[in-house]
Amino acid sequence: MNRDGNCKSLWQSHAPDYFAANGWDQGQIYDVLIVGGGITGMTTALLLQQAGMKCIIAEAQNIGFGTTGGTTAHLNTFMDTPYHNIAANFGKEPAQLVARGAKEAIAFIKEQVTKNKVQGFSERPGYIFSANDKEDEALEKLMAAANEVGALMQYTDALPVALPHTKVIVTESQAQFHPGKYLYALAENYEQAGGILLQHCRVGSVTYENESTFKAEANLGSILATKVIYATHIPPGVNLLHFRCAPYRSYAIACTLKSGNYPDAMIYDMQDPYHYYRTQETDGKTYFIAGGEDHKTGQEENTDACFRRLEAYVRTYFDVDEIAYQWSSQYFEPADGLPYIGRLPGSDDNIYVATGYGGNGMIYGTLSAIILTDIITKGKSVYKELFDPNRVKPIAGFSNFVKEGADVVKHLAGSIFSAEKLPSLLDLAPGEARIVTYEGHQLAIYKDEHHRLHMISPACTHIKCSVAWNSAEKTWDCPCHGSRFSYDGEMWTGPASRNLDRFNDDPV
Ligand code: FES
Numbered sequence: 241m242n243r244d245g246n247c248k249s250l251w252q253s254h255a256p257d258y259f260a261a262n263g264w265d266q267g268q269i270y271d272v273l274i275v276g277g278g279i280t281g282m283t284t285a286l287l288l289q290q291a292g293m294k295c296i297i298a299e300a301q302n303i304g305f306g307t308t309g310g311t312t313a314h315l316n317t318f319m320d321t322p323y324h325n326i327a328a329n330f331g332k333e334p335a336q337l338v339a340r341g342a343k344e345a346i347a348f349i350k351e352q353v354t355k356n357k358v359q360g361f362s363e364r365p366g367y368i369f370s371a372n373d374k375e376d377e378a379l380e381k382l383m384a385a386a387n388e389v390g391a392l393m394q395y396t397d398a399l400p401v402a403l404p405h406t407k408v409i410v411t412e413s414q415a416q417f418h419p420g421k422y423l424y425a426l427a428e429n430y431e432q433a434g435g436i437l438l439q440h441c442r443v444g445s446v447t448y449e450n451e452s453t454f455k456a457e458a459n460l461g462s463i464l465a466t467k468v469i470y471a472t473h474i475p476p477g478v479n480l481l482h483f484r485c486a487p488y489r490s491y492a493i494a495c496t497l498k499s500g501n502y503p504d505a506m507i508y509d510m511q512d513p514y515h516y517y518r519t520q521e522t523d524g525k526t527y528f529i530a531g532g533e534d535h536k537t538g539q540e541e542n543t544d545a546c547f548r549r550l551e552a553y554v555r556t557y558f559d560v561d562e563i564a565y566q567w568s569s570q571y572f573e574p575a576d577g578l579p580y581i582g583r584l585p586g587s588d589d590n591i592y593v594a595t596g597y598g599g600n601g602m603i604y605g606t607l608s609a610i611i612l613t614d615i616i617t618k619g620k621s622v623y624k625e626l627f628d629p630n631r632v633k634p635i636a637g638f639s640n641f642v643k644e645g646a647d648v649v650k651h652l653a654g655s656i657f658s659a660e661k662l663p664s665l666l667d668l669a670p671g672e673a674r675i676v677t678y679e680g681h682q683l684a685i686y687k688d689e690h691h692r693l694h695m696i697s698p699a700c701t702h703i704k705c706s707v708a709w710n711s712a713e714k715t716w717d718c719p720c721h722g723s724r725f726s727y728d729g730e731m732w733t734g735p736a737s738r739n740l741d742r743f744n745d746d747p748v
Contacts, residue, residue: 241420242302243309244724244732245713249567250494250520250527251309251420264436266461269453270296272616273465275443277303279419279602280594281471282426283348283609289435291617296465297435298458300442304423306473306733307601310569312492312531314506314518315349315415316366317342317391320598321577324385329576332388334626338578339389341623345606346415353417356425360418360522366506367396369405375510376407383409400503401517403557414506416518419602444737446591454590469592469612470584474572474721476735478703480585481629485572485596487537487722491546494520494527494565497558502526515553527564530554534599537570538708538719547712568713570722570733572596580629581608582615592616593629668693673709673716673727682706683743684716686727695743696729702736716740 241252272288274281277299285295299305317339319326327335353361370379383393393411427437441460446468449455456463470476474485490513502519509515515532532553533546540546547566554560574580574596581604584593592615594608607623614621625631668674673686675698684698684707698706698716705720715732716725724733729740 241304241309243305243567244301245310245568245710245715247567247713248565249310249492249569250522250529250565251304251313251418263434264296264438266463268294268464270294270436270463270465272296272467272469273298273443273454273456273463274469274471275456276300276306276471276473277423277427277437277439278306278308278471278473279423279605280473280608281469282423282430283606284469284471284594284612285435285437286426286430286433287609287613288616289430289433291613293617295430295435296463297430297437298441298443298456298460298463299437299439301732302439303427303437304420307569307571308419308423308605310492310567311419311601312490312516312518312529312569313417313419313520313602314516315346315417315602316506316600317346317414318366318368318382318386318393318411319600319603322382322385323389323391324381325577327385327389330578330626335385336389337623337626339386339391341607342391342600342603343413344610345603346413348606348610349417349422349602350415352426353422356429358418358421358425360421360520361415362417363413363415364504364506364518366411366414366508367399367408368393368411368508368510369399369403369408370510371403371405373406378510379407379409386411399507400505401507401557403507403509416506416520417602418520418522467590467592467616469594471594471608472734473570474595474735475584475593476737479735481580481593481595482703482721482735484575484580485721486575487570487572487719488534489537489540489543489546489568489570489717490531490599491533491550491568492529492531492566493547493551493554493563494529495554495558495563496526496561497528498561499559500526501559502528515550528558528560530558536719537722538710538717543568543710543712568710570724571599571601572722573598576631579604579608579627580631581611581627582624582629585630595629671711671714673711675706675709681743684709684729684740686714688727694728696725697741697743699741700736701731701738701740702734707740 271293274285274297370376393409396410399408507517513534579596581594584591597604611621668687686694700718707716723736
């Protein structure tokens with residue numbers, strides 16, 4: 241399984257890559273085209289196929305290529321947006337609905353792993369701890385609100401790791417799983433149910449073929465369908481949601497511990513950004529996974545340093561033996577704290593989207609599938625109104641919306657107006673990259689290990705923000721809406737839909 245970066249996640253080495261487009265009929269009108277083969281697309285396709293619809297998945301790379309292959313796969317009933325914030329912004333009943341949805345998603349994943357004998361799933365307690373007065377206060381508030389909505393928590397004296405702390409709360413029935421094995425089990429079930437899975441199939445334009453049918457142009461051919469779901473993490477094109485979601489990156493390491501004393505729990509601190517920990521056994525080996533060092537995409541100059549800081553922090557408190565894997569992953573923060581699941585803004589009734597999951601991608605990806613399936617097959621869902629992508633929440637989302645919007649404007653302006661002094665192109669070390677201005681043109685330049693220069697335009701092909709170099713993943717990342725390109729400009733993740741412009745087709 242490949243991913244959208246240079247670093248390898250714990251999940252990549254354990255998944256086969258054998259799916260074939262069994263029985264794809266270009267003349268057939270499918271009921272639903274699902275664009276994207278991560279947890280959202282795969283779960284939605286499986287549920288719709290099992291409900292009797294004829295589905296086709298078009299995944300631009302391989303399944304799990306995006307965030308599903310880079311998650312740390314925590315399944316929590318407490319969410320990144322604390323329940324007191326959800327209650328303040330949306331009301332108490334909606335907050336209860338979010339808690340109910342989280343439980344429903346965990347129960348669904350548990351049912352699937354039990355039915356399909358997928359290894360790597362386990363239920364564990366979740367511990368959240370504070371380490372100073374300010375965090376104590378926040379922890380108390382978090383627990384009170386969680387208990388009000390039924391995501392039960394209580395104080396405990398015991399934290400299962402030796403991290404400095406003042407207060408600890410514990411919540412039962414949290415869970416964790418192996419996202420690669422899970423995704424492949426879903427894909428197998430989906431194919432067995434008659435679903436079509438096209439890998440390496442990039443969908444471009446989607447237009448009306450006639451009143452009731454869409455025609456999606458893809459590199460493998462045209463696909464006809466009566467409904468389209470964008471399960472691409474953020475929809476392509478230019479959409480309202482690009483101004484209501486902001487891309488962030490989080491960093492993770494999987495290591496072995498000398499003592500062999502792996503915590504049998506999922507653990508979270510209250511720092512900002514916070515650290516998170518858990519243990520995963522896979523294929524006879526045990527790993528301690530730690531994550532953190534989150535930042536807005538494209539706004540960290542030295543992404544290697546994020547790994548080093550995370551590793552140094554973990555080594556301070558744990559007897560790390562070997563760092564076996566390190567990787568980073570992207571997520572989208574929604575402006576008002578809740579994801580957008582339902583009809584794509586600005587489209588008609590038959591195009592759907594699911595995005596803005598924050599750090600709860602596996603939960604919301606699964607819940608999105610349940611919601612979209614209900615909306616499509618029954619015309620209703622108890623969650624439909626709460627997560628409606630067309631909702632207007634000006635007060636709830638105001639501060640974030642302004643902040644993210646301002647960032648977008650700054651990067652747009654930077655890409656058009658700023659001009660750096662021309663540095664020597666030759667002082668780049670192999671593996672390094674830089675954006676320079678050369679004879680009036682902005683160039684994004686990468687020097688490969690053979691000392692050859694790859695020169696491309698840094699103007700993102702989505703709406704022209706300037707991309708930034710990610711030294712750890714060896715990618716060009718767009719800070720505005722999270723598109724990612726390889727070092728020589730190949731488009732790896734949207735919403736951009738084409739490669740960066742190349743100044744030289746052959747490296748010099
Ligand atoms: Fe929107 Fe780059 S992803 S401008």
